[in-house]
Amino acid sequence: MRSIANILPPNKSLVKQALKWIVIVNAVLAAAGIVIGGSTEFVARVHGTSFLLVVTAASLVSIELGKFRTQLKMIWPIGSGSSLLMGLVLIALTWGASPPDVVGRPIGTVAVAAVAITYCAIISVIAERATLRTICWIGALVYSCYVWALIWLDFDVMPGRILALLAVVQTACSLLAVIDFIAARRAARDSSDAPRRAVEYCPFCGSAEISASMGETKCNTCGESFRLVS
Numbered sequence: 430m431r432s433i434a435n436i437l438p439p440n441k442s443l444v445k446q447a448l449k450w451i452v453i454v455n456a457v458l459a460a461a462g463i464v465i466g467g468s469t470e471f472v473a474r475v476h477g478t479s480f481l482l483v484v485t486a487a488s489l490v491s492i493e494l495g496k497f498r499t500q501l502k503m504i505w506p507i508g509s510g511s512s513l514l515m516g517l518v519l520i521a522l523t524w525g526a527s528p529p530d531v532v533g534r535p536i537g538t539v540a541v542a543a544v545a546i547t548y549c550a551i552i553s554v555i556a557e558r559a560t561l562r563t564i565c566w567i568g569a570l571v572y573s574c575y576v577w578a579l580i581w582l583d584f585d586v587m588p589g590r591i592l593a594l595l596a597v598v599q600t601a602c603s604l605l606a607v608i609d610f611i612a613a614r615r616a617a618r619d620s621s622d623a624p625r626r627a628v629e630y631c632p633f634c635g636s637a638e639i640s641a642s643m644g645e646t647k648c649n650t651c652g653e654s655f656r657l658v659s
């Protein structure tokens with residue numbers, strides 16, 4: 430199993446620099462909210478901006494980590510752009526911006542895309558089995574398409590029940606992906622911790638039927654015994 434530390438490509442210097450500055454700005458905002466104090470509304474906006482920066486950064490990191498799965502390579506740039514755009518829009522709303530009503534549906538569409546693609550990226554990282562990844566990805570697509578239909582078509586055909594059913598199925602698939610991730614990590618750890626024999630074959634007859642006891646190795650085929658010299 431590939432470790433998460435090795436999934437992020439080493440040449441993503443631009444992403445790393447952007448994330449570093451997000452962390453710095455977030456820390457400055459949090460400190461400003463604590464030191465300046467004053468208006469409760471101002472402090473709430475500062476900490477709201479700090480929280481949105483953290484969420485946006487987490488989404489961008491998740492998408493960057495999930496890029497090593499080439500099956501969905503066309504959607505990763507869309508996800509990064511959607512997450513960044515939604516972060517900026519939400520920060521603007523936090524500071525009192527009032528966009529016209531006409532942009533409500535496009536913003537909702539972008540928000541659904543950002544959440545869905547971030548979810549797909551997380552599944553890409555944690556799910557080792559291709560079938561399970563595909564099921565989760567299809568579920569996210571179906572869920573997103575249904576929400577987009579609710580946003581743009583204004584129909585009312587048991588939307589609450591259908592959304593609840595889709596959410597139950599998606600949650601079950603996600604839990605299976607988490608279980609798959611934990612099981613894969615445990616199997617990798619157990620295989621790395623398993624003791625290995627220093628000698629695989631008998632030097633006299635080449636048989637693999639050997640056993641070690643009290644520092645001495647014996648071939649069960651030819652009966653010869655030998656010791657290892659470091």
